[in-house]
Amino acid sequence: MANKRVFTQTYGVVGAIIEKDGKFLLVRENMPEYPEAHNKWNQPAGWVEVGEEPIAACEREVKEETGLEFKATGLLGVYSLHKDNIAEYVGQPGSHAIKLIFRGEFSGELEEPGLDEEISERRWFSPEEIYTMEFDQLRDMDIKQEVKDYLAGKDYPLELVRHTVVK
Numbered sequence: 001m002a003n004k005r006v007f008t009q010t011y012g013v014v015g016a017i018i019e020k021d022g023k024f025l026l027v028r029e030n031m032p033e034y035p036e037a038h039n040k041w042n043q044p045a046g047w048v049e050v051g052e053e054p055i056a057a058c059e060r061e062v063k064e065e066t067g068l069e070f071k072a073t074g075l076l077g078v079y080s081l082h083k084d085n086i087a088e089y090v091g092q093p094g095s096h097a098i099k100l101i102f103r104g105e106f107s108g109e110l111e112e113p114g115l116d117e118e119i120s121e122r123r124w125f126s127p128e129e130i131y132t133m134e135f136d137q138l139r140d141m142d143i144k145q146e147v148k149d150y151l152a153g154k155d156y157p158l159e160l161v162r163h164t165v166v167k
Helices: 054-066 084-090 127-132 142-151
Strands: 011-016 023-029 045-047 069-083 095-107 119-125
Touching: 011 054, 023 054, 023 127, 023 142, 045 054, 054 069, 054 095, 054 119, 069 142, 095 142, 119 127, 127 142
Parallel strands: 011 095
Antiparallel strands: 011 045, 023 119, 069 095
16 A cells, blocks of 8 residues: 655655567556546656665566566666646645656566556557657656657666665
8 A cells, every 4th residue: 555645845756667679668557546647657666765775666666566577777867747737636736756767677577457556557658659648648748758768878877876874
């Protein structure tokens, strides 16, 4: 079960752009309590938990949402996504995610729906199919830019992501 999310400040999200044979993996979200996300397609992604290393968080999210073993090999980019259009759903002036999106390698087979209660379907899409999706189909419009960046070969070293724990 997901933790209750609070949108009073920016928050950290990690996600993966996963490509196979020219198609990109998206997951359909099953979260009736969040109408802005429910039944929409998204990349495998999620919030970074407090204390969690971002690369490990991305690999965990991919496993939870798809069943695939994902190994991040590079940082595709850092995306700032302010969704002012969902203020009515979150009861505040929208939401603002800072997204670290990774590219990488994967192994294994897609799990059937039911692996993660928040995901109802997993499917491969061509870039053209993704580019034509609107807000009623695609959770985050910046996924279109992420796919373009992937196809343009954007790939930054993982060393750009630093994680420090102070005890």
